[in-house]
Amino acid sequence: MSNIIVNPKYEPPGIKGEGFFATKLSDVIGLARKNSLWPLPFATSCCGIEFMATMASTYDLARYGSERMSFSPRQADMLMVMGTISKKLGPVLRQVYEQMAEPKWVLCMGACASSGGIFDTYSVLQGIDRIIPVDVYIPGCPPRPEQVLDGVLKIQELAQNESFRRRDLPEYKKLQMDYGI
């Protein structure tokens, strides 16, 4: 049997001795969720190209356990919205969000998805938070892959530290109700 050395920095708090480690179930679940986020890339324009760079070998999102992209909402827990979202596309985005199972997190990448960006026009949604709740925003036009990685790390922090019954929290229920979800 090989000796697995775990950097103590990554261990959840607990009690350990020779051959055993005891901790809370919620900490183990948090650790697992943090390191296995499955992204659903909802990319409509140029920010999506930066996402492709983030997935490629130089930046390599796989290092954080998120290389398995899902194009089915039911097998994804991190919705990454990148690019200009037209008002016509809004209901589709919302349907995708609603089809994702709990727990789920939303990463909003770039000026267009966050605020409409330079497209202050009648046809463009002026920020996806008008139709779905957002957990983390990444500024920029386009953001660099390092910023995307930073955004994913922030979602990881949420996934690790939030209650593992996130959907039962009163604040979360209220947030969903405010959006009519």
Ligand code: SF4
């Ligand atoms: S924020 Fe900039 S780079 Fe991203 S989709 Fe909009 S125009 Fe393109």
